[in-house]
Structures are given as C-alpha cells and as structure tokens.
Amino acid sequence: MKFLDKLDKAVKQNNSLVCVGLDVDLQKVPQTVLNQEDPIFVFNREIVNATKDLVCAYKPNIAFYERYGVYGLASLIKTIELIQQTGIPVILDAKRGDIGTSSAAYAEAAFNIYKADAVTVSPYMGKDSLEPFLEYRDKGVIVLCLTSNPGSKDFQRDIFINVAFQVKDWNKHGNLGLVVGATKPEDLAEIRKIVGEMPILIPGVGAQGADLAAAVKAGVDKHGNRAVINSSRGIIYASKGEDFAQAAAGAARKLRDEINKYREK
C-alpha cells in the first residue's frame, strides 16, 4: 500500500495523529529487557504491542541503532518487520542527503533493506539528490524544512519557505512530505498554507516543550489530518521500570486525546 494511504488509514482507524519515535537507548530500558537475547527488539516489540491501537506511525531514528553497530541495525530490521504486521506505517528517520549513485544506494537501503514506508531526507543538496528516492512511488519521502532546534536559525531561516515551495513543485507522484518543528507554530501555519494537504511530520512537542495546541492547529490540513505529531522519549520512557509498555500506552493515549481536542473544528 502507498505510504500516504497507509497513513490515512491508520489515522482514521486509531483516530490518532500520534507518531511514536522509537529512539532506543539501552541505558534507559529495564533489566528484564536487557536480560533478553535481543533487548533492542524486545523493547520495541513491547512498545509497539502496547501502542499499536493508539498511533498513526512509528518513527525509528536510525542513529540510535547504528550506534549499536550491525547488531543494532539487525534489531532495527526485525523491529520494522514486526511493525509491518500491524498495518501502521514506518517512517525511517535517517535525514539522508547525497547525490547520484550514493543517493540511489541510500534509497535502496531505506526501502529494500530496512523496508520502511517512508524516510526523512535533507534538502541541502537539491532536487537531484532526492530524485532516486522519489522513484519509489509507493514510498514516502519526507524532507527537512524547518526543524525544532536552536540551530534551525543558522541556515534554514533563509531558505525554508523556498524549500516548501520547491518540494510542493517536485511532488509529481504525491509521495513527498515535510518535517516542520512544533516549536514555531506561525511558520508551521505558513508552510501548511503553501503545501496544502501534504503530510507534515512534526517533532518537538515533548522534550522540546512546544505549545501543543498551537502546533496542532497550525499543522493539520483543512480536514484536521496529515499532521504526524511525533513524541519519542515522552512515550517510550514514560516509565523506566517494568511497566514501561503500559506507561507508553498511557502516554500515547493522553497525547492522542489532547491532540484530538485541538483537531476539532
């Protein structure tokens, strides 16, 4: 199924715009998980099983798996395989950006090795750097536009509006999206106006303390959809004890319900 169809279906089915960031950190998981053969996979499996009826997407950031070497990446592959059985789409947060055959190799890795439904990419190297990804028409390609961190002012400030216009223009197959941080709701609203119903992945509502109401109102399309609101640590480390999975479910439900208040007209 196409990424966007899969996303829309999960949003509707679970009545949720919540995306769970699977940013695994073995220093934060309980001892009973660490005692398992593949603790990264076991942790993710418990989180996924507890939250799969509450969310519209999962977003593993590949950095956290790469840090554990080939074993970490093998756990990532197993995790995505598992999520694929739930029907919830997987956004591989990789922020890739390269050209020509290198870009094609990254796209092949994202979609054929890791088997993600969508991947995040950086726009810095321009249109031809994204083209190998766009050829996978059933896959989502979500381009960094305006991020939630302090350094977003260093270079993005001068070009993010141009990025939004260009990405809209490149969206011939309807498989592009944008990453826009929740911390700047006015900019988010302006970008939403530019890109219409394009999906926008919105990080920064948890640890980075954005105003959730403002972010939701600015981020959704005219139907109250197509905003994928990510929380990582706020959900997966809601408890660091044995009850981490139930706590994650509780945090995901709470975030979902709060977001839904602001989605309503």
Next chain:
Amino acid sequence: MKFLDKLDKAVKQNNSLVCVGLDVDLQKVPQTVLNQEDPIFVFNREIVNATKDLVCAYKPNIAFYERYGVYGLASLIKTIELIQQTGIPVILDAKRGDIGTSSAAYAEAAFNIYKADAVTVSPYMGKDSLEPFLEYRDKGVIVLCLTSNPGSKDFQRDIFINVAFQVKDWNKHGNLGLVVGATKPEDLAEIRKIVGEMPILIPGVGAQGADLAAAVKAGVDKHGNRAVINSSRGIIYASKGEDFAQAAAGAARKLRDEINKYREK
C-alpha cells in the same frame, strides 16, 4: 593521532592530495573477487594495498555499504580496520545531520563503531547539530558547503558563503573542514580565502568532469596543501577486469602527478 596531523603526514609522505572514494558496487567487481567469502572487503583490500603509497586519504561512502545490509556494514568496519594499519586517514562520507541525542549517536557510530578519522556532515540543522561531533577533538568533521551536482543551485547558492563563515567561526578545536565541489572553481577560491588553511574535501574531478587545474589552484591553501581531491569510480573502476588493483594504482598515480603539476608555485 589527530585527523589533520594524520592527513598532513600522508600528504607529505606520499606527495599526494588524492583521496580514493571506496564506493563499492558488486556489479562492477571481477568474478574472482565475487567468489571470495567477503567480496566487498577483498575488493577494498586489493585497492588499498595497491594505492596506499599514492594517496592522502580514503573515503568510503557509507551508502554503498548500507545498501548491502548488515553484511555490507560489517565489510565496511573490516575495511576501515585494515586502512587504519596503513596510517592513511579514513573519511567516512556519511553526510549526517541530526540534533541532540540523535546527533551524538551518529557521532558515536562514526568514530567508535566505524572508527573513522573524519566524517562528512550536513550543515542544514545548524550549529547544535554539529556540536556532538566536534567534541571528538581528534576527529575531523567535514561540513557540506557547496557540492558539485546540479541541485547545488537549489538551496546552497543562497547560503554557502554563510556556511563557510560560520564553520570557520565554529572551528575552536581546529577539527572542522568543508566539502566544496570541484565544478565551481571560482566559488572554491572564494571559500578558500574565507577559511584559510582549513582542509577542503573536493569531489567532482572524475565523472563530473571538472577542470582539474582550476580546481587544484583554487582549492589548495597558500602552502599548496589541505585540498583533499577525491576520485571514486575513476580510480576503483579504472579496470573492471582482474587487473583492477593495478589499474587503480595507475589511475591514482596519474591523478596525483597531474594534481602536483598545478600545486607547484
């Protein structure tokens, strides 16, 4: 040893500014290599053994390894281990760019898992996205500034001068560098003026057909050094037959000697 010291030593010892891009593609390696247990590693080993007296750096692009899954990444780790025995520095071409704990995880992967001497990163997310890399003071952090592809005009055009100034400003520990494509020698000369003796990694002299003389003259510092001129396919696939390693040595020597003509005052 610090990346920059290691680079300077290799430049002097081999009288070379040539960097070999280890962009492995199993469709282009001879059958005798494919018959080995770890063909990616065997191919790289033969290339490294044939060229280690002719070059100043090796630059594996991680995309080409990731495409082969965890086996490809295991071959990359073995390859870098081997190169570390030669004294030639390894630049991991990864173009990473993320924030906070994700950025720290990428830095840990680049320097502690892959054990590279330097890594390429994207500036798009700003200063705080690079800080976790800069904390590894002995390691090089080489920031995309102006790339050699057509799409570099899309967004870089408006900000690459600012990137050069900012990176110069952030270079408190002397471990930063820039990526500037060979295809724009006038811009390269302007960037060189801004950053003084900072190392500049220069791709685009081979397949992308830049004017080598112009690129070398614009790219070197006032001592004729600190330009790391990359060729990938032009060296490693100089022959696709059994003589690939000797052909690679021939191509590396030829490129080295031609570059050295233009390095001279």
